[in-house]
Amino acid sequence: TKELVAAGITNLGENRTDMFQEKYEALKDNPDIKWHFFGILQTRKIREVANKIHCLHSLDKLSLAIELDKRLNSPLDCFVQVNISEEPNKSGVPVNKVKTFIKQLEKYPKIRVIGLMCIAKLTFDEDILKKSFAKMQKLKEEIESMNLPYAPCHELSMGMSNDYRIAVQYGATKVRLGRIFLI
Template sequence: MKDRIQRIEKQIREAAEKAGRNPDEIRLVAVSKIKPAEMVKEAMDAGQKIFGENYIQEAVAKIEEIGSTSIEWHFIGHLQSKKSKYAAGAFALIHSVDSLKLAREIDKQAAKKGVVQPILIQVNTSGEKSKSGTTAEDAVELVREVATLEHIAVKGLMTMPAFFDDPEGARPYFRELRLIRDRIAALGFPGVEMKELSMGMSGDFEVAIEEGATLVRVGTAIFGARDYSAR
């Protein structure tokens, strides 16, 4: 696993340098969903610092077992409002806030715990009905409204484009997210930091980096294929 992580980090550096970017601006999120805690610990031993989870109960169990003193946990999956009580305060970053309803519930739960929860707004740049996310057209207004919530801190945007055999197919969707980020940043909403762009996975993260990604979510290339029948 150490070799796989080092290979991905090398690819990240090379993609950043190709795009004239500082490699230190880009962080690797190791997507550990459906993988046992033992594999997370192995990745930690190899130097990995950020882990992304998709399923709240599984994530909470891993956090309880492993802790979060030396690593960051990010929630990257679809989050139901009713499960916000488990997510608020448990994650360094929630990538997948796609509605004002969800944001308000996270804010409510974070207030109960006396914390400010960092989040990203998820934008469905591909327009696929099967994917979560606010529309590109509504993203600005959603950020404007979420910015008024006291126990949430908007740190940027996230997207998950359609799958393409050729990673170049995803480039327009990554570029669109960057342009949306730039438009929102120019508006200067109080308390909003358009610092992070979470985009790119195992098959297309190099293209995402060329288009401005600061967080790339890589699972299969680190942990191997997943057996969803085990869920």
């Protein structure tokens, strides 16, 4: 991670609270770093990351929003995680419940929904990936058109080292690259 920062990369992410804590402590004196958390965040672990991250990419439960709202010192940019592949073993709000979920977040002033996030099905079938990313793009546009002040939803966090090129074609504004850097 220090090598990435030395190379000028200052938007860093982690998906495990223990690894986040370790990296945060090692780099906390660098004010240029913006931390993103995109893993499952258990409510009991919120205090470990809440006021240290700049963006949460994995908001998928009302209980998480409630706890964050209680513990945050200031509003936090969040992505609502969508289970776009509708796989039962994946985290995320089901596609058909995303709008309702986002409407419920109005009650929590420290939660600002800046976009949607998904982890596509792990496949090399580009047609499946394109369908998933197109569905996310459409859903983002629908929510964005609702003009919710607490949920402008102008960003899409989708695509990882194996599929980010396709995700960008479908409007991804944030991609998660890890293996590509061989970290």
